[in-house]
Amino acid sequence: MLRLSAFIPFILSTYLAQQTTCLTLKLPSRDIRTGTGPEQYDPTIPVAGIAPTQLDRAGWTATADSFQPGCEPRNVLDGTGGSWWETEFNPTLSRLPHNIVIDMQNSHVINGFRMLPRQDGPSGNIGQHTIETSLDGQSWTQVASGTYANNQARKTTLFQSRPARYIRLTAKSTAEGRGYPYVTVGEINVLSGPDPTLPRDNWKVTADSENPLPNQHRALEATDGASTTYWSTQFDGATRGFPHTFTIDQGSAKAVSGLTYLGPPTSQGRIGQYTIEKSTDGTTWTPVVSGSWTDDAKPKSTEFGAVTVQYIRLTALSEAGNRGTVTAASEINLLDGSRQATDFTVTVDSEEVTNATEDGSAINALDGDPATFWITKWNNIQVSPGYPHFFRIDMQASYAVRGLSYLPRQTPGNMQGNIGQHLIETSADGSSWTVVARGTWEDDTQRKFVNWRDIQARYLRLTALTEAGNRGPWAAAAEIQPIIQSTFLAPSPESAGQWGETINFPLIPVAAALIPSTSEVVVWSAWNADTFNDGNGRTVTATYNPSSGIVTQSIVTNTGHDMFCPGISLTASGLIVVAGGTNSEKTSVYHPDSRSWSSGMNLIIPRGYNSQATLSGGGVFTIGGSWSGQLGGKNGEYYDPVANTWSLRPGCPVAPIITKDAEGVFRADNHAWLFARQNNSVFQAGPSKNMNWFTTDGQGSTTPAGTRGNDNDAMNGNAIMYDALAGKILTIGGAPSYINSYTTSNAHIITLGAPNTIPQVTTIGSAHYARTFHNSVVLPDGKVLVVGGVNYAALFTDDTSILYPELFDPATNSFTVMAPMSIPRNYHSVAILLADGTVFTGGGGLCGVGCAANHYDAQIFRPPYLFNPDQSPATRPKILSTNPAKQIKLGSGITVTMDSPVNRFSLMRFGSSTHSVNTDQRRVPLASITGGGNVYQVLVPKDPGVVVPGPWMLFAINTQGVPSLAVTVNIQ
Numbered sequence: 001m002l003r004l005s006a007f008i009p010f011i012l013s014t015y016l017a018q019q020t021t022c023l024t025l026k027l028p029s030r031d032i033r034t035g036t037g038p039e040q041y042d043p044t045i046p047v048a049g050i051a052p053t054q055l056d057r058a059g060w061t062a063t064a065d066s067f068q069p070g071c072e073p074r075n076v077l078d079g080t081g082g083s084w085w086e087t088e089f090n091p092t093l094s095r096l097p098h099n100i101v102i103d104m105q106n107s108h109v110i111n112g113f114r115m116l117p118r119q120d121g122p123s124g125n126i127g128q129h130t131i132e133t134s135l136d137g138q139s140w141t142q143v144a145s146g147t148y149a150n151n152q153a154r155k156t157t158l159f160q161s162r163p164a165r166y167i168r169l170t171a172k173s174t175a176e177g178r179g180y181p182y183v184t185v186g187e188i189n190v191l192s193g194p195d196p197t198l199p200r201d202n203w204k205v206t207a208d209s210e211n212p213l214p215n216q217h218r219a220l221e222a223t224d225g226a227s228t229t230y231w232s233t234q235f236d237g238a239t240r241g242f243p244h245t246f247t248i249d250q251g252s253a254k255a256v257s258g259l260t261y262l263g264p265p266t267s268q269g270r271i272g273q274y275t276i277e278k279s280t281d282g283t284t285w286t287p288v289v290s291g292s293w294t295d296d297a298k299p300k301s302t303e304f305g306a307v308t309v310q311y312i313r314l315t316a317l318s319e320a321g322n323r324g325t326v327t328a329a330s331e332i333n334l335l336d337g338s339r340q341a342t343d344f345t346v347t348v349d350s351e352e353v354t355n356a357t358e359d360g361s362a363i364n365a366l367d368g369d370p371a372t373f374w375i376t377k378w379n380n381i382q383v384s385p386g387y388p389h390f391f392r393i394d395m396q397a398s399y400a401v402r403g404l405s406y407l408p409r410q411t412p413g414n415m416q417g418n419i420g421q422h423l424i425e426t427s428a429d430g431s432s433w434t435v436v437a438r439g440t441w442e443d444d445t446q447r448k449f450v451n452w453r454d455i456q457a458r459y460l461r462l463t464a465l466t467e468a469g470n471r472g473p474w475a476a477a478a479e480i481q482p483i484i485q486s487t488f489l490a491p492s493p494e495s496a497g498q499w500g501e502t503i504n505f506p507l508i509p510v511a512a513a514l515i516p517s518t519s520e521v522v523v524w525s526a527w528n529a530d531t532f533n534d535g536n537g538r539t540v541t542a543t544y545n546p547s548s549g550i551v552t553q554s555i556v557t558n559t560g561h562d563m564f565c566p567g568i569s570l571t572a573s574g575l576i577v578v579a580g581g582t583n584s585e586k587t588s589v590y591h592p593d594s595r596s597w598s599s600g601m602n603l604i605i606p607r608g609y610n611s612q613a614t615l616s617g618g619g620v621f622t623i624g625g626s627w628s629g630q631l632g633g634k635n636g637e638y639y640d641p642v643a644n645t646w647s648l649r650p651g652c653p654v655a656p657i658i659t660k661d662a663e664g665v666f667r668a669d670n671h672a673w674l675f676a677r678q679n680n681s682v683f684q685a686g687p688s689k690n691m692n693w694f695t696t697d698g699q700g701s702t703t704p705a706g707t708r709g710n711d712n713d714a715m716n717g718n719a720i721m722y723d724a725l726a727g728k729i730l731t732i733g734g735a736p737s738y739i740n741s742y743t744t745s746n747a748h749i750i751t752l753g754a755p756n757t758i759p760q761v762t763t764i765g766s767a768h769y770a771r772t773f774h775n776s777v778v779l780p781d782g783k784v785l786v787v788g789g790v791n792y793a794a795l796f797t798d799d800t801s802i803l804y805p806e807l808f809d810p811a812t813n814s815f816t817v818m819a820p821m822s823i824p825r826n827y828h829s830v831a832i833l834l835a836d837g838t839v840f841t842g843g844g845g846l847c848g849v850g851c852a853a854n855h856y857d858a859q860i861f862r863p864p865y866l867f868n869p870d871q872s873p874a875t876r877p878k879i880l881s882t883n884p885a886k887q888i889k890l891g892s893g894i895t896v897t898m899d900s901p902v903n904r905f906s907l908m909r910f911g912s913s914t915h916s917v918n919t920d921q922r923r924v925p926l927a928s929i930t931g932g933g934n935v936y937q938v939l940v941p942k943d944p945g946v947v948v949p950g951p952w953m954l955f956a957i958n959t960q961g962v963p964s965l966a967v968t969v970n971i972q
Helices: 008-018 073-077 362-366
Strands: 061-064 098-116 128-134 141-147 155-171 187-192 204-207 244-262 273-279 286-292 300-316 331-336 345-348 389-407 421-427 434-440 448-464 479-485 498-504 511-514 521-524 539-544 551-556 567-570 576-579 587-591 596-599 611-614 620-623 637-640 645-648 673-677 681-686 690-695 701-707 718-723 728-732 746-751 760-766 775-778 784-787 806-809 814-817 829-833 839-843 857-862 879-883 893-898 904-909 912-914 923-932 935-939 950-957 967-971
Touching (some): 073 098, 141 155, 155 187, 286 300, 434 551, 511 829, 567 611, 576 620, 673 718, 681 728, 728 784
Parallel strands (some): 434 498
Antiparallel strands (some): 098 155, 098 187, 204 244, 244 300, 273 286, 421 434, 421 448, 498 857, 511 521, 511 912, 620 637, 637 645, 681 690, 690 701, 718 728, 728 746, 829 839
């Protein structure tokens, strides 16, 4: 018998005769990196499912046991497909097995491997092989094995999702069957995505309606694996209205973690709003999730905590484009939830396992079944432990964790154990813990979602601090599930900032104001925590204490004022005046010292969506607001906070500020951009493209101030006075109409002169993202953070969300993209500067129970100035004392003693925010001289049109640009 070595000279000479280079092949035009181009579907992936996607390979490296010079391992990552990796054949012929290792540089949750063979022929095609993954490059786990076919088609292998940094392909034989010992690979990609789809072999599907044409558009055509066929409800004269249902009987109970939907080949019938329900018997249905899908041809995927059931029902509540009452679907799949939490373990401080009629074991909160639940020991009240209680999950491996969902117990009529105040922490080792979220949940049975910035962790701990309804010392949960991101990217806080912990509220924070006396944040929604109506005279509020992290809820009824959609102003004495809104004639006043609300005098003109500003003389001016009260005629009014009186300003009509909104005056006089200046004047910068000056003394007067450059109307855009001393205002974004309108990325600088003169307007180009419903906050160093918003103006949706904030630098008039948010902040969101120089941003939604756009939380953004170049926290200068300490006169000096050298100071007015409007915020840079020994003399400008009387935050900033914590000063 001849040995292989006897054939090697022949094999090698034959191969060398064919071999030229690893870099000459030309392929058809196709993007190997992303899979776009003529090849739309991989034959190894079901056409109707939402396939895992290829990860971005930027920064990846490849190594191999062997390579031929010119055919290096890195070629499998170059995205061309025309180069390849090849094991050494000259001068030494390396023998099998061969392996190539991909280092993805960061951990990812992966569930697939994709390999493109060398494309100029079968030489070196891999046959038998194994695929392994590793977190450290040392310990390997085999996830797949098999034999590739001897052709040049792309090969895709899917496997159970798992975290990994490294993936290794080992070739054990070649596919040609000729005993060649060398192997080649053209491209390698790694896949991540939703859970794989469940098999549909035993399914029975039914619908409430089918098209009557013979053998066309039946329900089963949504599960036949072909995207060209589709189910449609009846569309002849007997068309039924919404809702429409599509019911899946899987034949037996299976773990389901989501549903995928591919719309029909034409646009008509695409599902908009929907609900997904589950059932064990096909008769009794329980809601799982609801939401809305966008009106486009893209496949849709809705994922949820795994539920083990036989029946799933999709109910269409609307047509995505409002084209009629027909519902259609090319393909509907269910996602396999069997992998969820299968390896997780849980540790609790207490569980009820001794009661004969009720199993309260901790593992019930990980079983995917909302009918079971964990509850702390209660059977013997004498030994029942009190709060706090904890629930700790060991995920057995390190994941990029970005959130948690908490479902309270679902026992009808029994909410005992609902968690109120809570703390959420993550850990890599189970010993050192990092707080990622805290707050208070509302006392109801709805699922709570908490998101935070991606953190690599193995352990997750939820600590319950109170029972939401004060019913006893017990804590309970039907489901507690980590939310895991497929990719973890190392943060760069020194250049992009960093998102801090999430604050959970028992309401949606639609309005917010910073309390001068305590630096706490008071927030409110409407008459209810998650919805609004015509007003019943109450408001759900809460207060967040940044020092303790505690959120305290309070329902205000004594003022008879539903304070949804008002104007907000901080007065010279530090009171917060809230005027108009749902109860459109009402005024309410918040007293920080007593943390209480009182009634102010009613407005003369009822209004809502009005704007108002505190004036240089201490009064308050409001204008606009046809959202509530009668339409139109929302002329200016003046409020005297000392006398508690409103008076009309007939010389300040609303007509000059009207936009050309498609919905008319109902929207056209909303959310004016107002800035107080000298002599009780007000500059209106937008959102209309026409600008105006108002004077508020006597009967008032109006002076046109030109247009905002080449900008259009910019409803729900932002205007920020980032340098009040120089009269500098940044305007950014917005849309011509309130809704159903494309947004702009336009940015302008308005430089104000004397009142009633036309300001200078400078067009500075565009931001990176067009957006509306965003918020912008000026920082102590004069830069402006632009956060949240959507690309297309639509209410109560997170579609087209802009998750990347931008930071405007007035020194260069340029925008820099910041670290992405994990939570959208759109319509009904807020943002304000806190006294530690961070930014509080929260809310969005207020569209009722189950609305996917509802966000009962806020998050803290830490700007780049709080980090050193090595990403460690920057050392902050500290203000040791000020003289005078609190009460300061306009035009006077302040002696500031520091603990370390600084080179500049700024005053920041306490802010308020609702509906993308914050007329209170402004920044005043201060002149200063040093007196030696870290003692500085700081001069306050004497103009009340620059430094509007009232409470301010004083910041000191060092030469590295790091701000101190603020001290509060009251300027009169």
